[in-house]
Amino acid sequence: MNIYEYQRLVGKIDDIPELKDEFITVYDVKSHKQVVQFCILLGEHLIELTGFSPINEITASFEAMIRWMNGEVNYHEARNLSLQISRIARDEKDIMKVRFLRTMAQIAASPHVKYHGLWATDFAVTLVNRMDPGNMDAVRQERRMHIELLKKV
Numbered sequence: 001m002n003i004y005e006y007q008r009l010v011g012k013i014d015d016i017p018e019l020k021d022e023f024i025t026v027y028d029v030k031s032h033k034q035v036v037q038f039c040i041l042l043g044e045h046l047i048e049l050t051g052f053s054p055i056n057e058i059t060a061s062f063e064a065m066i067r068w069m070n071g072e073v074n075y076h077e078a079r080n081l082s083l084q085i086s087r088i089a090r091d092e093k094d095i096m097k098v099r100f101l102r103t104m105a106q107i108a109a110s111p112h113v114k115y116h117g118l119w120a121t122d123f124a125v126t127l128v129n130r131m132d133p134g135n136m137d138a139v140r141q142e143r144r145m146h147i148e149l150l151k152k153v
Helices: 016-029 032-050 054-067 078-092 095-108 113-131 137-152
Strands: none
Touching: 016 113, 016 137, 032 054, 032 095, 032 113, 032 137, 054 078, 054 095, 078 095, 095 113, 113 137
């Protein structure tokens, strides 16, 4: 699988390829821990963007991610929470919440594999696609936010 083209499981993405490429350029030089730190920032951003209250599993995943970055636990705790969030998404009927939860599941899985941080951004773009269909300015703004958040870590 080409990690940079993770659209099969995400579905169609209305994206800005040059901004995704710019994100990948920054992503490629970041450490695994920096990507996990970015993922926490991305999750917080998406909670604010959507207005959805984080469920207990999301809050617990952020805490597990911090413990992983501090070397207190292995990746299993966060990955298991990611799987729980995915199960919740399967039962959700609201497509916006499904996209939100699937994005949060990718974020939570980032201690397991660095690439989940990259894939989470594609999921986030599909969330923006659903929030405001056809609005490429919203997609552009979201991708720029990803780049800025990643540069901060």
